[in-house]
Amino acid sequence: MLTEPEPLSTDIRRTLPGVAAHLEALDEAAAVIDEADELALACHVHPDGDALGSMLAMKHLCDAHGTRAVCSWPDPFVVGPHYDFLEAAAYAVPPSEVPARPEVMLTFDLGRFSRLGNLEPTARNAATLIVLDHHPDNERFGDINLVDLGAAATAVVVRDLARALGWKLNRDSAMCLYAGLVTDTGRFRYPNTTSEVFHLAEELASFDLPIARIEWELFEKHRFAYLRLVGHVLERARLDPELGLATTWCTTGDLARFGVAFDETEGLIDVVRQAAEAEVSCVAREAAGEGTRVSLRSTGAIDVGEIARRFGGGGHWFMAGFQSDDPIDQILAEVERAVREAPPVHTADA
Template sequence: MSLATAYADAARTIRGSVQVALACHVNPDGDALGSMLAMHHVLRHHGIASVASFSEPFQTAPHYRELPGLELLVPPSQFPAEPDVMVTFDCGSLRRLGDLEASARAARSLIVIDHHISNDLFGSINVVDATAAASGVVVRELVRVLGFALDQDAAVCLYAALVCDTGRFQYESTTPAVFDLARELIEFDVPISSLSRTLFEEHRFAYLQLLAEVLQRAVLVAEQRFVWTVVTQDDLVRHGVTLDEVEGLIDIVRRTREAEVTAVLKEDGDGSVRVSLRSLGDVDVCAIAQSMGGGGHRFAAGFTASGPAAAVAEAIRAALV
């Protein structure tokens, strides 16, 4: 099926439905939340009932608090068990829906909106454009095919999706089309500056104090161009910081000039260790993550291991040889 056909089929299905159920991946990022909420706003403003949710833990990181419509989300327990039409956002596989996987399996029509090249096309209609910089780009096009107009709330959500997945217009994915869309969106009075501060820059003072300790204990293995550090449960408890808040910490550690590969290990409450990996491109960290039961992209990947953290770091280092 061509992409144009997929857009047309998705639009026809949505227009003809009584209620559309929207879902994004577990632990949603800015693109997942932004693309889903944008569609939620557009459908509501055009008289199509919709419900939007994501899996437990049903909680969004504090830096997404300026996205309009977070209060409209319903917990997964209130999501339809057998939706007539369900749409997924930024989700590469059924498994990534977490608690909402069963609803997706039971849906009469399942529309998949995504931009991951690894998407396994689990929908009955797959609107998957691997050339799109964000799922938000795909949503913008679908809204156009629907013949619906954007509104300010949707524009802010799509702008957030775009800046999050392009790293504020700095990643390779930043094409002329990205700037074209950004230009269209900011016509809706997007609060560019305050959004940028809350999404990327602002942290509670407690986080900065935790960061100081985590950076202090970072280990550079110079001969393997590998830098790693760990966020312990003790750190989180002493500083009153949640795991959600340390999500972006790796972006600071990966600034290390001497390192090709960066790992941040985070101790979860249940004794397991959540590992985030980044590379500059010479090393395929996805392959390392996959060998340890995880996945991701060549440059950014992750997995969950059973601790202790030092042993997990040593296993990563050994995999770099």
């Protein structure tokens, strides 16, 4: 060996299967979009910063280019208050108002049909379905699949599509793309934070984006009620030092007691994952009528995407999640067993 092994972060880029094929797919998608009278845009249920940011960026690009587009996400048609600054309500319509048989439909940041919730039939009925995503477990269910496994965020794919379309970014779209990029890189701290990520961040920031305000809105601004909930949830957190597993949970009872909405609690995992002893962190959040959403993070030795897939979910090796209708204590026991049995990640083909 003449050189040291590449750091993990650059290895992620190498998972892109066929750069040429991907560029071809981008051109094909651009041609379809160029000819469409109207686009339907949709992201996954309980959208995060990348899902929402990618979709809204495309909406802004369409608006600027004079292409009609409706955008939405599945019920429950709400987002957490930390996305208020993206003004989704001003640009999106409830899922019931999306045309039932769209001419061209684009999906953002989801690898499986089921993540489209009550918009799944709409996507199945689309004459042409274009899938924009970066999840390793993407099922490539589109007519055109813009799936870039090397992209840190779906926002990166949207930027590439805009380039293929010959559409210039504007400040609104740059703001949304930045929200996607900063969310999916965990504020430029997850192992997918490559030099390409910083290049894109620089391009986006050049639209005079309020970087400090975006950070504040997305990650730091919380109601006092949420801080009290965090205190409660951390008090019951458990650490298994032998496994390197930190876990906690939040019930609908906790939400009611502290007066906090489910969509405000997305950042709990980012508190728990700070534990130095934790190779893997896990937060189970109960959502009224929707079972329990489980978030997983890994520092590198264990592929939590693989664990999430065992439970019917998905994600990346360092960031993943799944949904379950089982009781929380049972879910956490099963996660613990899965972590115990998980093979170590082989970084060369991660």
